[in-house]
Structure formats: C-alpha cells, structure tokens
Amino acid sequence: MKALIAIALAVCLAGCIQPLNADSADLAWERCNGGGPSEYRLSQCSAVIGFSGTTSERRAAALIVRGSLRAEARQYQRALADFGRALRLDADNPQIFLQRGLVHQASGAFDVAVQDFDHALALQPGLQAALDSRAAALQQRLTSFEQDIARLDQRLQQTPRDPELLNGRCWLRVINNDNLDAALADCNASLAVRPNDPNVLDSRGLVQYKRGDYAAALADYDAAVRLAPDSGHFLYGRGLTRIALGMTEEGAADQARAEELAPGIARQYQSYNILPPKPASESESAE
Template sequence: SVGTETIQHSEMLVMDGNFGDGSTDMVLGVDFMLAHHMYVANSQRKLYFTYNGGRVFSLDTASIGAHESAAVAANHADGEPKAATDYALRGQARLARGELANALSDLDAAIRLDPGNANDHLIRARILLARKQPEAARDDLDKALSLDPKNLDALLLRASLRDQEKNDAGAAADLAAAQKLAPAGSMQSRYIASLYVAIDEPANAVPLLDAWIRAHGDDASLGGALNGRCWARALANQALDDALRDCRKAIKRDGDRAAYLDSLGMVYLRMGNYAEAIKAYQQALAQSPHTAWSHYGLGLAEMRSGRTDAGKVELATARSLDKEIDAHAAKLGLVAPDASPGNKAPGVQASR
C-alpha cells in the first residue's frame, strides 16, 4: 500500500538474473520516471528526484504537481519544449499516461520541426491508433517506413494494423521483412509468430516459437509460448504428437487454463480422438463459456462421434458468437457438415 491506495491479488513476473555487469543498484521503471522530476549530477555520480504528487497507481493527471511549490511550478511553466526531440519525448510520456490529445499535439509539433524523423511518425501512429484513427495511423506508418524501411517496430505495428484490416498479403509482407530484423528468441520474434497465426500462416510461426522456447527455458511466460506452439501446430495440422506434448507441458506448468484446454481440444480433434477433444473443450467452456472456437470444435467432435443433435447445438452457439466462424474454419480444413459454403472470411483471428 502507498497512502490510501492498495493493490490486492496482483501477479508479478520475477526475474532471477543480473543487469549489465552485475553492479546495478536499482532499476527504475518508466512509470517512476513519469511520476518524478529527475536530475542527473554527473559530477557527483548521483541521481536526484522529486515526486510530482498525485495518486501513485492510477493514470490520474489532474493531481500531477499538486505538491510542488509555486516557484518550482513557475519554473516548469517556462520549460516549454524547443526542439523536436523534446516534443517527442514529452509526447511519449503523455501517451503513457493516457493524455492522448496533448500527446498528439506534441508529436504534431515534433514532426513540424523535423518531418524526416521516422520514429516520430511511429509514435504519432501509436497515438492515433489509441484515438481510434487507423487510417491516419496507417499514413504515419507508411511514412515512417519510407524513411526507415528497417524500422522493426513500425513493421510490426503496420503488420498488426493490416491484419485488423483483413489485408493478409500486406501483413505477410511486413512480417517477412520484420522476421529478417528480429533477433532469434526475442519478444519481437514471438510477436511475429502470433501474427503469422492470425493471418493463417501457422506453419511459419513454429520455427520462431522453437527459437524463443530454446532461449527462454526458465521464463515465467514459457507456458504461454508452449501453448502458442501447440496451437500453431494444431492449426497447421503438423507434428501433432509434438503439439500434444507442448499442450501437456503448458498445462502442467500453469494449470488447466481455458486457452490451453482449447488448444488441447484442437490437437485431439485433428488426431481424430473425439472423446478426448470433447473432454478438453467441455473443460475449456466451463471456464470461458463465450469462446466461439471452443463451441465450434466441440460441435465438430460431437458430430463426428455420432452425437449430431448435440453437435448442432454447439455449432449454432459458435455461429451466434462469431458470424464468420464457418469461413474461418474452412481455411483450416475444419468445415462443419452443415456449414454454408459461400461465406468467405478474409482471415482467422486464432492467435494465442
């Protein structure tokens, strides 16, 4: 607890390791820097900071500076940015605090002063997406990549945007370029894998997940990565025995999570083990009853087990939750017996 604020039942990722040469005394997060004025005294080899005031954990902005003296506040008022980099930095801080209008104003100013900075266009694209302006964001991402074709973050953000726009070919092009730039085993490579699954190229995701899992054998999120590889292999209908092992390892690590059980059900469905698929899907739906894919997989397993009426009920539920699920499933070779053939969907939103 800090003051009147308390966080309960929180989950924290803990790292067991060293930063740099092992002599680091303290690691400060970005949120700390946003909540404090920081002064670096290189001559003293010291860092000074003052707390801005206001609530610690919330994104409340009205109380920022509530405990500053009048003299300090006046000094800050005179500190309006002069250079493009200063506007861009303040804009990023405002974006982190959810001050979208002010953040956009800062990035507009930065780009007016330095229109050739690719990163500023990328930052403004993030702000525009947060403001639900995808067309304007796309223009900024296109500009950023025209200035810096190897900007990995811009490639990933545009690939994600193109996936949302059902532009699978464009997303695939961005992912192919990004894959050449992302270090093997990096978080970026894992994100690329998830996007490959989303655009119906799960086989391309598996090698990326292989490298990530090799490099992160003790990572707190290893279970999620194992589930992701299980899911990608099941969607691709490849290496199903390996997929089954991945799902079982993930469940052993993290417990019977709904997403893991859903992946397990898909593996068993691909294997033709309909009894186990039904069991896994039922367990997944007990936790997450509104997951269309779990209902759909259960419906297929039921129908292929001869339980036609029960299967039709599950398929109807899946279709009520996702109007395009038949077309999504058809791209994976999972057509239901009574699916209408003409409903073509442009993409499968099936990433984990």
C-alpha cells in the first residue's frame, strides 16, 4: 500500500501540478511553507521560485524553505545552492545565514558554520537559534580537533619520525590556533627527516605567520613557491605574508594568482579564521 501511495504521489507531482498564475501563486506558497510530504512541498516551492510573477522577497523565502527541505534530505550541495541564490536576493536576511550555517555544521564544516552564525547574529543580535547553534558548532569543532590530535599522537608513538604525520599534526594545530610552539616543533621535525618538502614549508610558513614572524614566514613561502610555483595554497600564504610586510601589490598579485590556480582558496583560509592582514606602513616595512 505504501508503495502504491508513493507511486501515486510521484505521478501527481509529475502531472497534477499546473503552471502557476496570479490566482494560484498564493496557494502554492502556502503549500510550500506549510505542512505535508517533503517532496510535495519541494515541488510547490520550486513552482513559486520559477513563477515569473513571484516577488524577490517571496522567491528568497521559497528558496530558504526549499533549501531547508533539501538539507533535511541530506542534499547539502543543493541546499547550499538554494541559500546562495536566496542571499543574492536578500543579503540582509539572518535566516539565510542561519540555515546555511546549519548545513555546514551538519556536514562537519564547523568553522564555516560559525562564520554564518556570526553573520546571522550581526544582522539579528540575540537570535537564539544562531546562538545555540554557534555554541554547539564550537564544541563540535573542539571535539573533532581533539580526536584528530589524539589519533595523530597515537600513530606518532608507533612511527615518531614519520614526516607526513608530523606535518599533519603541525597543520592541524596551526589552523586551529592551538599551541603554535608545538606546531613549529612538529614542522621542524618533519623537515629534519624530509628537507625541502614544499608542503611542510607551507605549513611552517603559516605557523610563522601566525606567530608574527613575517620574515621567517616569507622565507618558507618563497622556498615552497620555488619548489611548486603552481600551487595556489603556497601563493596565497605568501600573499598574506607579503601584505603583512607592506608589500601590498606583490601580495595582491600572489592572491589573485592563487585564486586562479585554486578557486575558493580565500574562502578556505577564511574558514581557518585567517584573513588578509592590515598592510604594514612603509615606515614599518622599512625597519
């Protein structure tokens, strides 16, 4: 019986829904935003979104609902696409950032989720759902980090000079801003085993950058770029460092090239809470 009902519903979705007009658009929106089977609501939301007479405000609202329904079905990429479209229509809607943050949280991208919750709270301070979700995402990030470190610790007890494991622990610490001295020690130990590994030089460059030793960071990034000139990651890190040293044009050029080679690299570093620094003044960079 359930199978027959499902078949009937699928047939109805395919053929029973007529194109919207001004008279039926309001009803479709009520069905999109109301109760009932998720697939049916999705079809109604899609009809509202596709109707030429739908206002931008309602289209954004329908995209939020459809994105939420897709997220419930674990269709995370399609949900993110809906929220992205909604933001282009209504960039100051805190609910879009909240719902997108929930998708990132569900997929384990806790840093990006926190950024979205922060956006939602900036638009609507005190939004309880965003406050609760942000606290949960921070705890999940901490738990995930601690578990990853524990696994690396255990493996390094068995093979203490494994350069890839040492670099992995160095990188994990630096992107979580945890014990930069220990991160530096891991990167140094990795390079002692495998000198001139550009991936480790990149990791150590970021450690030095976050420690504020920009000259040492630039030396590591320069070395990494010489070994792998087409790596967007290495170029982006060098761009950050050059900007911090007052080499604004060179840094911007590095970052532009990095984005060409590794699209989305800037957003990836933003997820680590690593933003382009305020350029040093000419007098500071000359000292």
